Amino acid sequence: METKLPSTWEKALDSIRTWARVNSPWVIHFNSGSCNGCDIEILATLTPRYDLERFGVKLQGSPRHADVLICTGPVTRNARDRLVRIYNQMPDPKFVVVVGSCGLSGGVFHGSYNVMGGVDEVIPVDAYVPGCPPRPEAIIHGVVALLDSLKKKP
Amino acid sequence: MDTTTALETAQSLLQPWAQTVTQPEPHRSDFVVAPADLLAAVQALMDARWGYLGAITGVDLPAPAPAEGQPPAESHLAALYQFFNGAAVATLRVTVTHAQPVLPSICDIIPSATIYERELIEMFGFDIENTPVTDHLLLPDDWPQNVYPLRKSFTGFGGAESA
Amino acid sequence: MTNQSQPQKFIVPIGPQHPALKEPGHFEFGVDGEIVTSATIRLGFVHRGIEKATEDRTWVQNLYLLERICGICSNIHGTVYAIGVEKLAGVEIPPRAKYIRTIVAELERVHSHLLWLGVAAHEGGFDTLFMYSWRDRETVMDLLEGLSGNRVNYSTNLIGGVKFDINEKQADEIRRGLDFLEERTHYYMKVVTTDETFLGRTRDIGTMTREQAELLGAVGPTARASGVPRDVRSESPYLAYNEHPIQLQVHDGGDLLARFIVRLNELFDTYRLIRELLDHMPAGDLTVRVPRRIPEGEVLIRGEAPRGELVYYLKSSGSDKPDRIKVRTPSLCNWGTISHVAVGHKLADMPMLLVGIDPCFSCNDRLVTVNNTQNSQDLTWDALRRYGIEYYK
Numbered sequence: 001m002e003t004k005l006p007s008t009w010e011k012a013l014d015s016i017r018t019w020a021r022v023n024s025p026w027v028i029h030f031n032s033g034s035c036n037g038c039d040i041e042i043l044a045t046l047t048p049r050y051d052l053e054r055f056g057v058k059l060q061g062s063p064r065h066a067d068v069l070i071c072t073g074p075v076t077r078n079a080r081d082r083l084v085r086i087y088n089q090m091p092d093p094k095f096v097v098v099v100g101s102c103g104l105s106g107g108v109f110h111g112s113y114n115v116m117g118g119v120d121e122v123i124p125v126d127a128y129v130p131g132c133p134p135r136p137e138a139i140i141h142g143v144v145a146l147l148d149s150l151k152k153k154p
Numbered sequence: 155m156d157t158t159t160a161l162e163t164a165q166s167l168l169q170p171w172a173q174t175v176t177q178p179e180p181h182r183s184d185f186v187v188a189p190a191d192l193l194a195a196v197q198a199l200m201d202a203r204w205g206y207l208g209a210i211t212g213v214d215l216p217a218p219a220p221a222e223g224q225p226p227a228e229s230h231l232a233a234l235y236q237f238f239n240g241a242a243v244a245t246l247r248v249t250v251t252h253a254q255p256v257l258p259s260i261c262d263i264i265p266s267a268t269i270y271e272r273e274l275i276e277m278f279g280f281d282i283e284n285t286p287v288t289d290h291l292l293l294p295d296d297w298p299q300n301v302y303p304l305r306k307s308f309t310g311f312g313g314a315e316s317a
Numbered sequence: 318m319t320n321q322s323q324p325q326k327f328i329v330p331i332g333p334q335h336p337a338l339k340e341p342g343h344f345e346f347g348v349d350g351e352i353v354t355s356a357t358i359r360l361g362f363v364h365r366g367i368e369k370a371t372e373d374r375t376w377v378q379n380l381y382l383l384e385r386i387c388g389i390c391s392n393i394h395g396t397v398y399a400i401g402v403e404k405l406a407g408v409e410i411p412p413r414a415k416y417i418r419t420i421v422a423e424l425e426r427v428h429s430h431l432l433w434l435g436v437a438a439h440e441g442g443f444d445t446l447f448m449y450s451w452r453d454r455e456t457v458m459d460l461l462e463g464l465s466g467n468r469v470n471y472s473t474n475l476i477g478g479v480k481f482d483i484n485e486k487q488a489d490e491i492r493r494g495l496d497f498l499e500e501r502t503h504y505y506m507k508v509v510t511t512d513e514t515f516l517g518r519t520r521d522i523g524t525m526t527r528e529q530a531e532l533l534g535a536v537g538p539t540a541r542a543s544g545v546p547r548d549v550r551s552e553s554p555y556l557a558y559n560e561h562p563i564q565l566q567v568h569d570g571g572d573l574l575a576r577f578i579v580r581l582n583e584l585f586d587t588y589r590l591i592r593e594l595l596d597h598m599p600a601g602d603l604t605v606r607v608p609r610r611i612p613e614g615e616v617l618i619r620g621e622a623p624r625g626e627l628v629y630y631l632k633s634s635g636s637d638k639p640d641r642i643k644v645r646t647p648s649l650c651n652w653g654t655i656s657h658v659a660v661g662h663k664l665a666d667m668p669m670l671l672v673g674i675d676p677c678f679s680c681n682d683r684l685v686t687v688n689n690t691q692n693s694q695d696l697t698w699d700a701l702r703r704y705g706i707e708y709y710k
């Protein structure tokens with residue numbers, strides 16, 4: 001049975017949901033074939049010097065609790081299925097941030113037999129952070145840009 | 155034991171099986187060994203506690219294109235068993251043909267060799283007898299059979315799929 | 318319904334995505350209650366086919382590709398490769414370039430060991446130490462960025478030399494940074510050797526004897542923490558390690574605590590070595606010319622990465638591209654030790670054990686089945702529930 005709320009209530013609820021989402025996005029990190037460079041920079045953004053948590057961002061383990069998937073590296077043949085599975089396990093609405101040049105296009109590994117290419121060949125991507133590896137500031141900028149875009153959504 | 159003594163010891167240990175001995179670098183000796191003698195040679199090194207197995211490297215040696223009217227020459231695969239002892243390196247060089255790439259497994263003597271042997275099997279198409287595990291080491295499970303990425307004939311995936 | 322008199326095995330799969338793993342690896346631990354009875358490791362999720370890719374890139378292009386084998390020990394890959402190509406080409410790089418390479422390699426070791434300390438503390442549930450060590454690690458990251466312009470892939474090497482010089486001002490900055498880090502490292506040493514709670518997670522966990530370490534072919538700090546005096550920098554000195562030898566750090570403990578102590582002691586030695594190198598830097602050029610085509614031949618080069626011995630085999634057929642490049646990374650050797658030390662420990666200790674060897678998945682880009690589980694069996698939920706009730710009755 002479905003309860004229909006008046007549209008004003010729906011709108012108010014939506015804005016509360018967006019407010020909550022923007023202020024406390026939970027992220028999950030998956031390495032689909034990266035060299036580690038981006039992964040250690042993502043970890044560095046969580047540690048005291050850069051402290052991504054001041055934006056309410058929390059890194060946690062299960063895809064079922066996550067709003068944002070931070071993905072690094074080109075997608076290898078082995079990791080492709082896992083990446084899709086993790087993406088499917090995340091509840092809607094979900095967002096994907098790709099960190100690093102390899103995740104954008106395959107980077108230096110482009111054309112290798114075991115590399116499928118960038119992450120957007122496999123799952124839809126919302127934000128790209130280029131760099132090899134991107135500086136922590138760039139990663140923070142990418143996440144903040146994503147959060148900003150959520151605020152503007154109706 | 156300094157490097158020169160170590161290499162001299164290795165040479166005397168491998169004397170019965172080494173077909174040729176070369177010394178391309180001051181700290182490195184190459185011993186060409188027949189596939190049938192490989193186990194005995196490895197055993198001799200290990201019995202004397204001469205260093206440890208550092209790596210097994212596979213190399214594809216395709217035959218050059220045959221001249222007009224000539225039958226094609228045979229292509230070879232080489233496996234280099236590299237042992238380190240201090241700064242000294244002893245390489246056992248074993249060569250087999252593409253048609254019959256059979257080598258004995260050294261896992262009974264050196265258990266940790268299994269990963270290198272599996273790499274040889276899947277990347278080069280060696281046939282290693284009695285190796286404990288033959289599952290895919292690097293490649294995904296859905297990799298096509300009889301496609302060996304580190305052979306020179308493999309060029310990108312498209313070519314292999316059509317082959 | 319299962320037969321209760323038969324020993325039962327449950328497989329706990331972990332990964333490739335798991336909160337305790339920052340990189341993808343898949344593990345299957347066979348458990349009896351809480352106790353691990355077998356370990357199967359499946360890697361290969363980051364296999365990118367680099368060895369094949371090197372064959373259709375030129376010698377110079379490969380420098381950039383190989384540096385991206387691993388983001389943590391990026392510099393040593395480039396350095397060992399460059400030494401190999403220079404050997405093939407028969408050129409000798411200027412002494413100043415050798416010193417700069419050594420200094421960057423040692424700074425990289427500082428960053429890698431501090432990174433490891435933080436991650437290991439995190440796996441042990443000691444997040445304060447994780448945050449502390451990563452905060453301090455930013456000091457060495459700043460130094461490396463100041464020298465090279467990049468925090469991770471320093472791209473120090475050219476074939477035939479190095480890209481950047483270290484001037485007096487930068488040298489002073491490095492010295493200041495090292496003074497701060499040395500003081501902090503003393504503090505970390507005190508914490509990991511005296512904090513009772515943390516010692517509970519490290520003392521006598523994952524003990525590996527010297528015989529085991531030698532048999533399984535362990536390398537690097539993992540082997541040195543089991544009393545194996547194996548370090549390429551002292552066995553077969555390269556770069557400036559001839560003139561400025563290292564002090565080999567060995568510990569007989571073999572457990573996780575010993576690995577902490579060995580790595581922290583190595584940090585102290587590295588600080589000393591970097592200062593010594595900075596004080597004795599010879600003047601001169603940074604590069605020599607190297608021909609584009611490398612003469613035919615093959616070389617085998619070894620170097621000591623932060624995780625242990627790194628081996629490069631290079632074969633040239635005389636063209637501007639290599640014929641074959643084989644990379645043997647230290648993590649590959651150390652994986653084999655996991656299955657042996659894992660058995661008999663609690664499942665909760667597994668993340669600590671795994672991190673104890675400082676594994677680097679991207680270095681491996683390989684898959685290892687260490688110990689095959691036999692006697693596997695699928696249970697229904699219902700049977701599983703009943704078994705659980707029976708087991709703990």
